[in-house]
Amino acid sequence: MEKILEVKDLNISFHTFSGEVKAIRGISFDLFKGETLAIVGESGSGKSVTTKAIMRLLPEHNSEIKGGEILFDGKDLTKLHDKQMQKIRGHDISMIFQDPMTSLNPTMKIGNQIMEPLIKHQNMSKHAAKERAIELLKLVGIPKPEIRVNQYPHQFSGGMRQRVVIAIALACNPKILIADEPTTALDVTIQAQILELMKDLQKKIDTSIIFITHDLGVVANVADRVAVMYGGKIVEIGTADEIFYNPQHPYTWGLISSMPDMDTDDEELYSIPGTPPDLLDPPKGDAFAPRNPYVMKIDLEQEPPFFKVSDTHYAATWLLHPDAPKVEPPEAVKRRQNQYVGTKGGK
Amino acid sequence: MAEKQKLLEIKNLKQYFNVGKPNEVRAVDNVSFDIYKGEVMGLVGESGCGKSTTGRTIIRLYNATGGEVLYDGVNVHGKKSKRQLKDFNRKMQMIFQDPYASLNPRLKIADVIAEGIDIHGLAKSKQERMERVYELLETVGLNKEHANRYPHEFSGGQRQRIGIARALAVQPEFIIADEPISALDVSIQAQVVNLMKQLQKEKQLTYLFIAHDLSMVKYISDRIGVMYFGKMVELAPADELYKNPLHPYTQSLLSAIPSPDPISERTRKRRNYDPASHHYEDNEPIEFREVTPGHFVLCSEKEYKLYQAQSR
Ligand SMILES: Nc1ncnc2c1ncn2[C@@H]1O[C@H](COP(=O)(O)OP(=O)(O)O)[C@@H](O)[C@H]1O
Numbered sequence: 001m002e003k004i005l006e007v008k009d010l011n012i013s014f015h016t017f018s019g020e021v022k023a024i025r026g027i028s029f030d031l032f033k034g035e036t037l038a039i040v041g042e043s044g045s046g047k048s049v050t051t052k053a054i055m056r057l058l059p060e061h062n063s064e065i066k067g068g069e070i071l072f073d074g075k076d077l078t079k080l081h082d083k084q085m086q087k088i089r090g091h092d093i094s095m096i097f098q099d100p101m102t103s104l105n106p107t108m109k110i111g112n113q114i115m116e117p118l119i120k121h122q123n124m125s126k127h128a129a130k131e132r133a134i135e136l137l138k139l140v141g142i143p144k145p146e147i148r149v150n151q152y153p154h155q156f157s158g159g160m161r162q163r164v165v166i167a168i169a170l171a172c173n174p175k176i177l178i179a180d181e182p183t184t185a186l187d188v189t190i191q192a193q194i195l196e197l198m199k200d201l202q203k204k205i206d207t208s209i210i211f212i213t214h215d216l217g218v219v220a221n222v223a224d225r226v227a228v229m230y231g232g233k234i235v236e237i238g239t240a241d242e243i244f245y246n247p248q249h250p251y252t253w254g255l256i257s258s259m260p261d262m263d264t265d266d267e268e269l270y271s272i273p274g275t276p277p278d279l280l281d282p283p284k285g286d287a288f289a290p291r292n293p294y295v296m297k298i299d300l301e302q303e304p305p306f307f308k309v310s311d312t313h314y315a316a317t318w319l320l321h322p323d324a325p326k327v328e329p330p331e332a333v334k335r336r337q338n339q340y341v342g343t344k345g346g347k
Numbered sequence: 348m349a350e351k352q353k354l355l356e357i358k359n360l361k362q363y364f365n366v367g368k369p370n371e372v373r374a375v376d377n378v379s380f381d382i383y384k385g386e387v388m389g390l391v392g393e394s395g396c397g398k399s400t401t402g403r404t405i406i407r408l409y410n411a412t413g414g415e416v417l418y419d420g421v422n423v424h425g426k427k428s429k430r431q432l433k434d435f436n437r438k439m440q441m442i443f444q445d446p447y448a449s450l451n452p453r454l455k456i457a458d459v460i461a462e463g464i465d466i467h468g469l470a471k472s473k474q475e476r477m478e479r480v481y482e483l484l485e486t487v488g489l490n491k492e493h494a495n496r497y498p499h500e501f502s503g504g505q506r507q508r509i510g511i512a513r514a515l516a517v518q519p520e521f522i523i524a525d526e527p528i529s530a531l532d533v534s535i536q537a538q539v540v541n542l543m544k545q546l547q548k549e550k551q552l553t554y555l556f557i558a559h560d561l562s563m564v565k566y567i568s569d570r571i572g573v574m575y576f577g578k579m580v581e582l583a584p585a586d587e588l589y590k591n592p593l594h595p596y597t598q599s600l601l602s603a604i605p606s607p608d609p610i611s612e613r614t615r616k617r618r619n620y621d622p623a624s625h626h627y628e629d630n631e632p633i634e635f636r637e638v639t640p641g642h643f644v645l646c647s648e649k650e651y652k653l654y655q656a657q658s659r
Pocket residue numbers: 014015016021023041042043044045046047048049050059062279
């Protein structure tokens with residue numbers, strides 16, 4: 001498979017009143033052509049910062065890329081000038097945010113907003129851009145696009161606005177689409193439609209998608225591969241089947257166990273105890289150790305490296321060390337492992 | 348359920364906006380239900396269906412267009428003395444979806460939480476006030492040190508805990524939680540739901556718990572009502588609603604929830620709801636009918652018989 005984006009040992013800090021927030025602490029991953037990579041993790045784990053770094057949208061006044069590379073098309077995005085980056089943003093790489101209004105200008109007609117990147121990046125004439133805008137609105141399932149193109153954002157419902165944002169993001173057939181919780185604010189029925197739309201469009205234009213969400217149901221629906229983030233690091237990465245049916249990191253176990261299960265009568269909902277690590281002063285060993293029911297002495301002392309589970313599946317937990325004691329994963333996870341049918345096989 | 352005491356009776360509640368204008372909205376349209384003392388009543392439905400308006404009208408943030416709300420037998424919307432009003436405001440509290448927008452960014456957490464204590468004069472001294480704040484912080488799983496910080500220094504889940512502490516500060520009886528977890532991560536949602544559930548038991552609170560999806564609300568609710576375009580279309584004990592959803596809209600809502608299971612997601616079929624599918628005749632009475640004990644559905648006589656047959 002063709003690699004389209006490569007993130008290598010990225011480190012990002014924020015300089016704040018209280019000190020240096022080490023938001024991203026050495027993350028690496030690849031994005032392949034045409035795939036959907038989901039990034040999951042609790043809020044504050046660094047999902048948005050990672051993608052904002054790719055888009056170079058981090059606040060200039062207090063953020064710092066302390067190290068690492070983001071390789072795209074032979075270039076390290078962290079080193080580009082603003083001018084060069086502007087050519088890539090919205091053209092090669094586009095982004096959709098949770099709140100469509102952050103991407104829409106309330107005082108500008110929808111059509112003009114879709115036309116803007118077409119005129120800017122593709123030197124289209126006004127007329128051609130308008131035609132294309134109508135086409136795009138149709139593509140994202142907006143009825144009566146010829147009329148809608150002349151309307152303003154407030155005349156659209158939340159779901160329709162997100163469709164418009166998707167139309168803008170896809171206007172230039174980007175190679176990468178980054179979607180940061182694009183459906184979190186939407187109703188489940190609208191969410192289902194938007195997810196279908198994105199998958200459909202992805203097939204048509206062969207975009208790679210980085211899909212950020214905290215909803216494992218959504219992940220199961222869209223992802224080819226999944227990266228699980230915790231405290232500014234990726235702690236587990238694998239195919240969707242590997243993460244859902246054969247997870248290895250106790251944090252992933254916790255995430256999976258805390259999903260509400262519609263088919264059981266459980267009274268109490270599992271929740272991972274404690275709070276995420278303080279990134280002003282990240283713990284020395286495994287950042288998840290204080291909340292980990294399976295914690296071992298070494299977790300408190302030394303950071304776990306990635307252990308290989310399969311060619312596509314890696315997890316950073318000392319539990320995978322050959323000398324670690326065998327532990328029983330939580331019930332919810334065991335149930336899933338029994339269901340595991342992946343051909344790549346577990347351990 | 349029968350011998351349970353009614354805390355709230357909502358009778359034919361109507362809340363229309365822009366009455367008589369072309370953009371009239373019947374946000375709440377003839378909704379009736381009771382809330383029992385000590386129960387959690389869930390209210391679900393898609394955005395715009397009237398959940399918040401229902402909550403806000405109950406708590407008297409709006410004057411009802413029609414119908415009435417009785418709290419402990421007293422008409423909420425009736426005339427009251429200043430004292431009664433104040434008392435009433437203390438008994439009913441609200442927790443909002445966006446914990447950030449609902450917290451004054453310039454106030455320290457201690458002052459955010461103590462706002463109600465100050466208004467209602469619930470602390471005799473500065474020291475007592477701070478002790479209450481510390482106690483409340485602990486109750487919601489935060490700690491003393493947080494009292495001197497500002498809202499922006501907290502995560503979404505922590506802010507929602509602050510929102511809960513603020514609501515609890517005045518020792519209310521009834522809390523309307525308007526999508527308190529919608530903006531939170533799933534794992535944090537679980538913490539907040541468990542916390543709210545635990546507090547409800549400890550303090551014998553009654554909740555109206557509003558949510559826009561059906562997955563989390565199941566864990567906290569004793570009964571759940573489903574709203575669609577200003578109307579309540581189904582109301583049943585929580586388990587019953589999941590096992591035996593009768594109204595096609597409820598069925599479509601349930602089918603839209605993605606499950607954390609890639610294999611089943613690859614084949615899941617969504618059911619769309621089309622209001623025309625009922626094929627109601629003109630003037631056919633569409634009423635909220637009790638299909639099985641405690642399970643109500645908005646339906647025609649014909650559908651009622653069909654639902655009864657299905658539920659046997
Ligand atoms: N502009 C900023 N200033 C200071 N800290 C920030 C800023 N943006 C993000 N952070 C911190 O970086 C960490 C990761 O944040 P983020 O990537 O937004 O998390 P999420 O996984 O929820 O998207 C958090 O601890 C957050 O507080």
